[in-house]
Amino acid sequence: MYDVVMIGGGLHGGFAAWHLLKREPGLRIAIVEKDPTYEFAASARSNAGIRVLFSQEENLRMSQYGHEVYGNFGELMAVDGTPQPLSFWRHGYLFIANTAAQADDMAANYEVQTALGAEADLIDAAELKRRRPSMNTDDVTLACHSPKDGWIDPYGALMGLKRKNQALGVTYLKAAATGFTVTGGAVRTVTLDTGETLAADWFLNTTGAWAREITGMLGFDIPVAPLPRITFYFECREQLEQHSLTIDGKGCSFKPEGKGYVTGHTVFSRAGAFDWTVHEDRFEAENWPLVSHRIPAFETVKLVNSWACHYALSEWDGNALLGAWPGQPENFLMATGFSGHGLQQAPASGRALSELILDGGFQALDLNRFAASRVLEGRKEPERGVKA
Ligand SMILES: Cc1cc2nc3c(=O)[nH]c(=O)nc-3n(C[C@H](O)[C@H](O)[C@H](O)COP(=O)(O)OP(=O)(O)OC[C@H]3O[C@@H](n4cnc5c(N)ncnc54)[C@H](O)[C@@H]3O)c2cc1C
Known part of the structure; x- marks a missing residue:
């Protein structure tokens, strides 16, 4: 009992x-x-x-x-x-907007966040380029950077x-x-x-x-459905500036991990059943085009490891x-x-x-x-x- x-x-x-x-x-x-x-x-x-x-x-x-x-x-x-x-890497979060609609959401959210005492900066493409020189910012409409966030x-x-x-x-x-x-x-x-x-x-x-x-x-x-999500760990030859956990409006995220980076891509239509297959081909087909668009130095990377897991997606x-x-x-x-x-x-x-x-x-x-x-x-x- x-x-x-x-x-x-x-x-x-x-x-x-x-x-x-x-x-x-x-x-x-x-x-x-x-x-x-x-x-x-x-x-x-x-x-x-x-x-x-x-x-x-x-x-x-x-x-x-x-x-x-x-x-x-x-x-x-x-x-x-x-x-x-417990290790806690406070290298910040970075949200990137690519469209006018995403920028509107970001600006509205920023008002809420700062009113609630959250530390965040709303920055334009030029400021983003200054903070993250390795990034392609040509298509960035707005970005939001929260420097005290991070990952554990x-x-x-x-x-x-x-x-x-x-x-x-x-x-x-x-x-x-x-x-x-x-x-x-x-x-x-x-x-x-x-x-x-x-x-x-x-x-x-x-x-x-x-x-x-x-x-x-x-x-x-x-x-609530399992949403399969593969995480890819890759290494890049070039030494880049310190990056944040970055969520790109184009649908991809990445963060530094050990000597390299991990990236993930959420495809909501895949929700419904568990799928533990590590679809490595999706790195080249889905993730790499997005991350290498944002960081051109990622055009030549080595995929080192991948693993599958699931969100508990609230449908x-x-x-x-x-x-x-x-x-x-x-x-x-x-x-x-x-x-x-x-x-x-x-x-x-x-x-x-x-x-x-x-x-x-x-x-x-x-x-x-x-x-x-x-x-x-x-x-x-x-x-x-x-x-x-
Ligand atoms: C790839 C990925 C990236 C993520 N990134 C982030 C992030 O950056 N930030 C963030 O905040 N969250 C993130 N999340 C979400 C976060 O990890 C989860 O929401 C959270 O860990 C869920 O915790 P939980 O305890 O509910 O589930 P789990 O950690 O999955 O634990 C559930 C447990 O239930 C057990 N179980 C299942 N069925 C039974 C049963 N019949 N009997 C007994 N035990 C059972 C399982 O074995 C499992 O251990 C991410 C998730 C994934 C998959």
């Missing part, structure tokens, strides 16, 4: 446990994770970027809290007084959080959830592929791109789905659909889940905008500008 059982032990499940135990140290918590190596988890394969460049206050505030937690991770996750340092080591965060949770008393079980029992309008138990059955007062669906499989076990469907509006599903047991909560911004928002999502359990509603940040119930209410809340 547990107080809370998380299905899925990535960053969202892990941060929910951590927040719960920070407030109620006596809680009995189990995290059920089918793959403790996290080989396929988005949390381990993420680009791990943290940015203030959002158009919606809730998204921005969640990521600001992500800055706070990942920025102080070593101390917050200290075990027996020993800090667990995602696997380091995942392992540090797990160690901290274990020190706080969380039980991590290697097992896959295969079904639930529901009586009297509440989920009572989860069955595992090990043959075990766990009873609890609360169940959290923190399985990311697998979340729909879990709700299917309870007999309802959510608009509804690109934003998270939080909390219970209307008409379903109220002790079954979800946090999924974070698309390409879930690592930075996992600390805030975990806090939100802990508040739903301990307080019966959102407290630190009003996240009703992202309540899962909005789907059945027909309310869409898309970001303006970058959608993932």
